[in-house]
Amino acid sequence: MAPVTQSSYVSDPSKLDLDLTRLPKLVVPKRYELKIDAYPDKCQYSGTVNIRVFFNGQGISIVWLHSVRLTIQEASIRFSSFSLPVKASEIISVPSKECIGIKFSCPIENGERAWLSIRFKGKISNGLEGFFSNPYVNKQGEKCLGAATMFAATEARTCFPCFDEPEFKAVFALEITVAPHLTTISNMPIMDTKTERLKNGQVRKTDYFEWTREMSTYLVCFVIGEYEYLETKTRDGRVVVRVYTPWGQREQGRFGLDVGRKSLEFFNDYFGRRYPLPKMDLVALSRLSVGAMENWGVITCRETGLITDLDKANPATLQSIATLIAHEISHQWFGNLVTMKWWDGLYLNEGFATLMQYMCIDSIYPEFRVFDRFCSDTVIPALGMDALQHSHPIEMPLENTSGISQMFDKITYCKGASVMFMLHEFIGADNFKNAIQEYMHQFSYDNATTEDLWHYLSVASGKNVDEIMLPWIRELGFPLVQVQYKFRDGAAFLELFQERFAGTSHHLRPTIWSIPLKGVYVNNRNELVTFEVLFDKSSIEIQLKDFDVTDPKCWVKLNPRLSGFYRVQYGETLFKKISDNLSNEHLTAIDRMSIFEDQVAMVLSEGGSSIRVLQMVAIFKDFETNAMVWKSVCRILQQFRTLTWSNEDLANSFEEFCLQTLRPVLDNLGYHVKSNETHNDTLLRSVLFTRLADLGDQNVQALAKDMFQQHIDETFLIPRGMKEAVFRAVMETATQTTFQQMLMLYRNYELAEDRVGVLHALGCAQDPNILSQALNFAVSPEVQPQESITVLIAASSTRHGHKMMWQFFTLNLDVILERYLGGLFLLGKLLxxxxxxxxxxxxxxxxxxxxxxxxxxxxxxxxxxxQAREHVELNVHWRDKDSANVQYFLESYFNA
Ligand SMILES: [Zn+2]
Structure with missing residues (x-):
């Protein structure tokens, strides 16, 4: 009889003779056979994992691997198919390192190969990570519990014992046993299914999945539930693409399916290597902490990230779905096929995928003009966050896993993508693509570091990418380029200086960046001239040919298309020239947005005043029609509004300025959707309508009420892109009846997209009694955590609601933290x-x-x-320094 396995706990890991921060490389996994027997309705499962391991060291008696909150029932090792399994003599548990050590009584020789078998039990969690519950509605309309997994970054270990680091790549064969009516989906196709009747009469079904390719544990995934699907194949017929949706929403998955297939085809070409798996599933889950997760061969998405009604959808929703899917599909190569060695290289995965999502969608849906969105949603937020003292370098040493969640932020995704784009523009699209193809070729089914990527980019471009990129990725912050006009010896010059953009981080040491600086100017013959230089010292001069500063048509703009990750501060003369020419045909919408955003950023640091910003807004009123520019202007006007809220008169006068600015733009565009209008116009109407309603514009509110009533009576379909704007407008002045009507809509809507629209509106209620009911509803079990956050965020942003929301936040902190702590992006957004x-x-x-x-x-x-605290500090500083300027501007504006 074999001895009973002992178990022991090590509460102080410093007593061990090895550091378990990273697993020792003495035992290496090659194959996993993972069997899961799941009861999602009871939130329980049991499992067995057989791991083929190679021993790389002499006399190993303990095999260390990851395991968290699992009950280990038995562990044994078998050296060949002819030998008997040897039971472990002890299981050592080190909870603080999330590891277990499986001890064997006799040491194992170097070079041995064996199967390690572990039987375990676990709970399907109620959270949003690991192996978690996922509610769904079945074909009969009944609410049921399914389950799904989300293993990034270090949650695979909470589902099954494994070597849970990206570098331990292995192949996986999964077997999942469930009740026969349930569908299971995993990384690979099902190759066989068997059903059996247990002694207790229960029937169980086991799905056997094909072996995966070599991959990291965080990309393993399985989903259990009842779904419908749509299916297509890539052009070459090699890959089956499916979109899995809740019952009754199959057709609303068609756009996602189309994006999935076209993105796969785009990346097959871009990476110069075909997608290696036979299928690509996209599954809509009712609960997920992130927008989507790139598990190899089975991308899981929030319902809002995959399902939409193509005929009624807001163009903004279509763009979000398209870019999200393209992001995850690009990961199938960059991240899944070639994986970072360790989590400190996360920005390589995420920055690259973020850039690629725009390149791909720009190529397959050029009418979306997503590069405007790249600037407004990626580059500008990254510049904003990286100006904070509590920002961090893109790449920083990460000694242990507790810091990994901190890496999932705008710096990793958005700054990562922005500096990658700068490099792309600097070395040229072809060189960039060639280098990526070579890198893919070299590291397929393997891991790589930043240095590896820089090496291939350097070789392809003949430029020293390594050296150029160093401060961009290892330093916090970015440069401010100050530019002055100089006239000397009969010639015109630009005089440029660089320094760290201050924000609040004055204490940091000076750095010189190698800035791939670009610029454009119009000369006195009305020709557009471009220039380009690697600006790698503290100051330089650039000569402008045929440039006459007294000629009204001459102007200069640095950083065209916002391709560089820096701010520009123009001297008085140059700023006057460019603001006089804002409507010039050679300035793109991105250029106008970036000039504007740079001025705003300057207000927050020492060098600028609100007057310049508000003057620009007044100029835009007369000609600007781009939705992204107005989105940026509206966001900034909202930020300015908050400065005035503690002074009733100033607040009212500022709101009047906003109304007078935005109203004529909407008047020109028209309040009603026209047939065949551009995406831009639909988006612009939605942006202006929402903001005007928020400012209390009587026309907009009356129109919204009218549309809403007809919508409730089912006599009118609210047009594309207007639903959320109408709901918000109505909620501003909601009565108890309106609130109840909104709740009814929420409960009746099938599409998550529609439900989220209602939630957003609920947070806009001005009546304190109704807002309080809305906030309590948001944190009730009826609303999924990732969706409820929209109510809280909306309430935080209104003149009447933000103080009440703060009170709600402080009183309900524990409930809120339970919902959002560990949910990657959610808590940061809320705070x-x-x-x-x-x-x-x-x-x-x-x-x-x-x-x-x-x-x-x-x-x-x-x-x-x-970071949140620092934002308030910056606001207070801004208000102290600048509210008199705002007042001065408004007085002269209204008296002009
Ligand atoms: Zn990603």
């Missing part, structure tokens, strides 16, 4: 928005005191609190 509208000293003190008292509750996410 930032609850603080965003505070601009006075008293509020700052209150925010500081509250966080100081409760910091211990934010373990592992303290940096998010610091």
């Amino acid at each position: 930032r928005s609850v603080c965003e509208c505070f601009t006075d000293h008293d509020s700052f003190r209150e925010v500081e005191a509250f966080f100081a008292q409760n910091m211990y509750k934010f373990q592992g996410e303290e940096h998010l609190v610091e």
